[in-house]
Every structure is written in C-alpha cells, then in structure tokens.
Amino acid sequence: MALIDIPPDLTFVALAAVTIIGAILALQARELIYGAVALAISFIGVAGFFVSLDAPYLAMLQIAIYVGAIVVLILFTIMLVRREVGEEAKDSPQSGEGSVGLWLAGLLSLAISGVAALAGPNMPSTLPSGSLPVSELGPTLATQYPIPLIILALLMSATLIGALVLAKVER
Amino acid sequence: MVVFPPTTPQEVIALILYIITSHTFITIIIFPGFIHLTLVVMFLTWYERKLLARIQLRIGPLYAGGPGGILQPIADGVKLIFKEVMIPYKADKPLFLAMPLMLVLFAALPFAVIPFGQHWVIANLEVGLVFLFAMTSLFPSMILIFAWASNSKFPFLGGLRSLFQQVAYEIPMWVAALSVVMLAGSLNLTNIVEAQSKIWFIVPAFLSFIVFFIAIMAELERLPFDLPEAEPELVAGWFTESSGAVFMVIFLGLYMKVYLMSSLVTVLFLGGWWGPAFLPQPVWFIIKTLIVATFMIIPRGVYPRLRVDMLIKTGWTRLLIIALANVFLTILLIHSGILSAWGI
Numbered sequence: 023m024a025l026i027d028i029p030p031d032l033t034f035v036a037l038a039a040v041t042i043i044g045a046i047l048a049l050q051a052r053e054l055i056y057g058a059v060a061l062a063i064s065f066i067g068v069a070g071f072f073v074s075l076d077a078p079y080l081a082m083l084q085i086a087i088y089v090g091a092i093v094v095l096i097l098f099t100i101m102l103v104r105r106e107v108g109e110e111a112k113d114s115p116q117s118g119e120g121s122v123g124l125w126l127a128g129l130l131s132l133a134i135s136g137v138a139a140l141a142g143p144n145m146p147s148t149l150p151s152g153s154l155p156v157s158e159l160g161p162t163l164a165t166q167y168p169i170p171l172i173i174l175a176l177l178m179s180a181t182l183i184g185a186l187v188l189a190k191v192e193r
Numbered sequence: 194m195v196v197f198p199p200t201t202p203q204e205v206i207a208l209i210l211y212i213i214t215s216h217t218f219i220t221i222i223i224f225p226g227f228i229h230l231t232l233v234v235m236f237l238t239w240y241e242r243k244l245l246a247r248i249q250l251r252i253g254p255l256y257a258g259g260p261g262g263i264l265q266p267i268a269d270g271v272k273l274i275f276k277e278v279m280i281p282y283k284a285d286k287p288l289f290l291a292m293p294l295m296l297v298l299f300a301a302l303p304f305a306v307i308p309f310g311q312h313w314v315i316a317n318l319e320v321g322l323v324f325l326f327a328m329t330s331l332f333p334s335m336i337l338i339f340a341w342a343s344n345s346k347f348p349f350l351g352g353l354r355s356l357f358q359q360v361a362y363e364i365p366m367w368v369a370a371l372s373v374v375m376l377a378g379s380l381n382l383t384n385i386v387e388a389q390s391k392i393w394f395i396v397p398a399f400l401s402f403i404v405f406f407i408a409i410m411a412e413l414e415r416l417p418f419d420l421p422e423a424e425p426e427l428v429a430g431w432f433t434e435s436s437g438a439v440f441m442v443i444f445l446g447l448y449m450k451v452y453l454m455s456s457l458v459t460v461l462f463l464g465g466w467w468g469p470a471f472l473p474q475p476v477w478f479i480i481k482t483l484i485v486a487t488f489m490i491i492p493r494g495v496y497p498r499l500r501v502d503m504l505i506k507t508g509w510t511r512l513l514i515i516a517l518a519n520v521f522l523t524i525l526l527i528h529s530g531i532l533s534a535w536g537i
Contacts, residue, residue, distance in 0.1 A: 055341055059288070062334070079380075082323040090330035094337075094356055156320055156380055 033074055041067030065089045079156045130180055134173050217315075224475070225309040230301060233479070234448045235266035240483075241448075241490050248494035269441075276437035284434065285342035292339035293439050296446035299335070300453060303328045307456050308383045310466045310474035321382040322370060325457065329412065329450070333359040336421065336431050343434040351430030355421040357501050358411055361508030362418075366408035368516040369401040372523040373461045376532075386465030392535040393464040397526055400519040402462045404512050406488075409454045411504065413447075415489055417496040418504060455485040 044064030051057035065088045072081035163171050199205045212218055220226055239254060243261060246253025254262035280286060306321035308314040318324055333355045340352025374380060376397060377388040388394075395402050411418040422430035432443050459465060459481045468477035499507075526532055 053285075055285075055288075055338060059338065078318065079320045079323060082320050082327045086323065086327035086330045090327065090334065094334055094359070157378065 033070075037067050037070040037074065040064070040070070062089045079159065126180065126183075130176060133176065137169055137173060220313065220315045225304060225307065225313055226315065227301075230304060230449060230452070233452055234445060235270075236263075237448045237452060237486060238266050238269070238444070239263055240486075241493075244487065244490050245494045248491065273441040274438055278437040278439055279434075281344055281434050284344045288338055288342035289434075290439070292335050292342065293435070293442040293446065295335055296332070296339075297442055297449065299328050299331055300446045300449040303453055304456075306382055307453070307460065308386055308465060309456075309478045311383075311387075313466075313475055314383060317381065317383055320380050322374065322380045322385070325382075325453075326367060326370070329453075330359070330363060332412075332450070340431040343431075345434050347427045347429075347433045348431045351421040351423070351427050351433070354423075354501055355414070355431060358414070358418065358420060358504060361505040362408040362411035362512075365404055365508055365512035365516050366412065368513065368520060369405040369408060370461060372398045372401045372516075372519050375520070375523050375527065382460050382465075386460055386467070389464040390467055392532070393462065393467075395462040397532055398462065398519065398523060400515055400522070402458075404516045404519070405461070406458065407512060408508075409458070410489060410492070411508070413451055413454055413489065415451075416493040417499050419498060420501055420504065423498060451486060451489060452482065455489060456482045458482075458485045 041064050044060045044062075044067055047060035048057045048064060051060055065084060069081040069084040069089075072078070072084055195207055195211045196204055197208065199208045222228060239262070242265070243253040254265035256262055257265040257268045280289060303325040305315040306318050306324055308317075336355045337352035340348040340355075343349070373385065373394050376394055377385040379385060379388070385394075414421050419430075421427075422432075424430075427433065432440065435443055456478070459478060463481050463485070465481075466474035466478045468474075468481075472480075
C-alpha cells in the first residue's frame, strides 16, 4: 500500500526540469568540466524518462553508455586535445581520403534508401503495445524489425571505420 | 488503523510503527541497507589491515579493543573526523567536496538490486545486472572530475589512469557476465541465483569467472591493478589532496565497492544464498562474499603492480578473447543439452 501517490504529471515536470536545466547549463557553463557534469545530469534526466515510459533496460543503457562513456569522451577531448589560442585548424584531408569518404557515404545512403524503399510497405506500422520484457527484446528485433537492425549495424560499422581512420597514427 | 495525514497521537504512533515495521523500511535501513553496509565496510577495513599484516608476518591492529583490535575502524573514524579538512589553494571547491559524496552514493545504490536472500532484496529490478553495471561505470568519470577539482598534478595523472583502466576492463567484464546471463536466461539477479539451485555457474562458466574476477580487480583498483593510486609514483594517486573527513568518505566508498563487487561475484558464480539449510540464507551469502573479498585482498600482499600499457594490452588481447570464446562455449553447452540435468 502506498501512503502517498505521486501524480505522474509531477514526475514528468521534475524530469523535464532536470533534463532541460542540465542541457542549458551544459551550453552555458564557463568551465568546460562543469558543462560535462551538467550534460551527465541531463542524460540522467533522459534515463528517468525511459524509466517512466516502462523501458528500464533502455534507461540503464542510457546511463551506462551515454553518461558513463560520452562524458569520458568529452573529458578526454577537452583535456587532452586543447588547442593553443590562435592556432589554425590544419587537418585538411589528404588526397584520396575525401573521395573514399564520399564514396562510402554515397553507397551507404543508397543502400539505406534502397532497402527502406523495398522493405517499407512490409514493416509493421504500429509499435508492440504494452511494456516489452527484456527477454523479448532480442527476438522482436531479430524477427519483426530485421531490416532496421541491419541498417543500424551498417551505420555502426561505418562509425567504427571512421573512428579507426581518425585515430590512425601517421608513421 | 493507518491514516495519512495523521490527526490524533494514536494515529501518529500507528503510522510510525507501520513505517518502521514495513518490509521496505527494514530492507533499506537495517538489512541489507545502511546499517548492515556500514558494519560490513568497517569490518572490511579492519580485515584487510589484519590479513595484510599476517601475510607480511606483522601483527596489525591490536590495541583498539576487542579481539585482535577489531574496534580499530571506529578509532580511525574518530581520528579522521577530528582532523582538519585541507582544501588545496585554487581547488574547485564545490566539485572537490561533492564528488566524494557522489562516490559513496553510487557505491551504495547498486546494493538495492543485490539479493541477500530469497526475500532480502530492496528492489527486484528486471534489469538488475545492467543497473549495477550502469552505476559502476560512472566511477572513473567521477574520479577524474575529483582529480581535476583537486588542481594538482598527481591526482590528475591518477584520474587519467583511472579512465584508461576503464577502457581496459569494462568490455571484458560485460562480456564475461554475458555467459552467466545466457545460462540463467535473465538479467534479474534473483532469477540468476535461483537458476543456480542445482549447479553453481562457476562450473559451466569457469573461464568467464576467471575473466570477471580479473576485470573487477581492475575495476576496484586493487593490486596488481592499482595504477590510479600507485603510491611509489603518484604519492596517493587521485586522492592525494584529500584529507580528514574527505579521505574517510572516499575510503568508505572504495570499500563499499569492494563489498559490492564481491557480492556480485557471489551472485553470478557462487550460487548466491544457496547452501545447507542449517544457516539462514543471508548468512551463507555473507560468508561466500567475505571469502571472495579475502581472495581480492591477498594479491595486495603478494603481487607487484602492472603498467598501464600492460593492463590495456591484457584487457583487449587476452581477457576479451577468452570471454568471447567462453560465450561461444556457453552457446555450445546450452544447445548440446549437456547441462539439461541441472535444469539449464
């Protein structure tokens, strides 16, 4: 028995306030590390939204991946890649790199649009109703939504290759 | 009769009694909540000092009272509270004071999903394991922010090492836990323990137990992976500038994490609360957890420290490969039906 019922609207307003104020502070912070902390708080607010929408698994992954890892990434870039004031950006693409990127991007967008055009009519138009147990998540993704899953996988491998190209040390 | 808001004194008393005797209150405040956690963490600090002393042929804490100086943690606490909290000149004061408290908070939160017995769990989340990993994945960021707020070189180097360490251990840790999740078919920690009623998962998933244990040693920054502290190189690593009560709060958080991770090993691999029936379930759980904690403390008296590059290389070229191989092995075990005799 719950003694006090918290109205769902109040939860929504509180979460929205945390998320939006965190986002504003992230943009407004003078010290960049305060910006990172505010961004983390904003992400935690978004995770709260996922919990209130009956998607706890998504909320936990939001915290683990976005708050845990993206904040790490931001801190790394801020602290280790600080440019001296007045220095111009020098990383112009080398010959060949740009055209390869263009080709890949073009192929990828062609593939995505082609697959979407072919598979579009067959996709279920409504989301599964009610909250989905975590154990059903994998089978649903693999059986009902295989095409979007494959497209996402393509996108992620493109991201991975891009990260490898960026991180490659010139010898 | 319980009413809210109460109007007469009898109703106030009834309400207070109702709250104090409710299952929620008992699980949060007494067991497995705050009081139990504080006591075990205090015991762990004494236990580590005593055990290390025995390994090094010393006596360890002795004079603080009780058998073997077991009241030493209380003496330590009183001493640290009365010491001056020195905040470095030009340190970032709000973050410097807030981050130790956040460390304790995020070390205590995951205990909400640890099942100490069939009914001794605060929040029986469907995604308990992911919740626990999500909370613990925030530690390196908080450590780096605290190190940055100290405005000093040694803490900052320690904080950066903590982040490097996370890159090395986190993915092998998740993948090692994956094979347990496949064996149990659930992310809920209570279900994982219940699936081990006939066979503990350390038997079918022994390789992933090894990988998981090494990964959480790196996560807890215990020797041989205590690079972020590294006394000979970095003074005291990321908490060099902390003193007095700040230091005490940080240590509380660190030992709470040791207890958390030992109990996670117990839940995932050692059958949680299962044991012969002459002792209650939580007692079995705590005994197993303290045995795991013992094996986490012993390397501190035995092994030298690794380098950062060695740790990252080990994490990515050995631990991750072994953990992935074990995932495929687990798939084979499940589909071949060898384990069906034990209900898997």
